[in-house]
Amino acid sequence: MVRIATWNVNSVKARLPHLLRWLAEAKPDVALLQELKCIDEAFPRLEIEDLGYNVAVRGQKAYNGVAVLSKHPIDVECTHLPGDGDDEQARYIEVFTAGVRVAGLYAPNGNPVKADDGSLSDKFAYKLDWLERLHHHVGGLLKTEDAFVLGGDFNVIPEDGDVYDPAAFKADALFRPESRAQLRKIMYLGLTDAFRATTAEVGCYSWWGYRAGAWAKDHGVRIDFLLLSPQAADRLTACDIDRTPRGWEKASDHTPVWCELADAGDPS
């Protein structure tokens, strides 16, 4: 069995006590982290290695940044989403570890959708383009027929049941039809949303903003996913959202999502 989790920590330096506590308590075999908000050299590697994890980081100054932690050795496949060599933003890391190909990603937010002149903003265009690059890359990965897990902060709300108030998010880049269509396009390649494969319950969220008491009112959205290739989906035994860290003092605005895969060859 391998337990794989994803968590947007919103600054690994600010969240280090939470991260160490969560790793010790939840004990994921593989953890995908997003929004490190630090350069590689500033990543708290030693503290995490002390808990028995290997570390692969693609950091950046001030913004973005992704990492993979694993109890098993890590072979880094790439630290850049293919398709635009000029894209400097640290939003993608892909590795082999624990016998599985695992990619951690932090998709662009895309807000504001409109520029001052009413046309689509550069940020929203970048988001859609980035998701198109992801679509192309996933298409290639599926041809390998590997078991793989694509996890992270996708910054897209899939369905009405994944947001506390669909009307309030109507114009938001996370819920715009263009964004949702891009996510569907990726899903329709043949990926399984691990959370949706294990529950039909709606109103289950992974992000609650800091403003206006959103957490206390459960005003959240579900934008953090673990997407499975067919070979990984065959091995899925459990998946859930762990709301606990969101309730801690000085929490990230996201909370972890985890899944468990049976070992290859084990009957499920």
Next chain:
DNA sequence: ATGGTAGACCCTCTA
């Protein structure tokens, strides 16, 4: 309620 909060960092940007 066209605000609100949090984090990075040089004061405004991103989310």
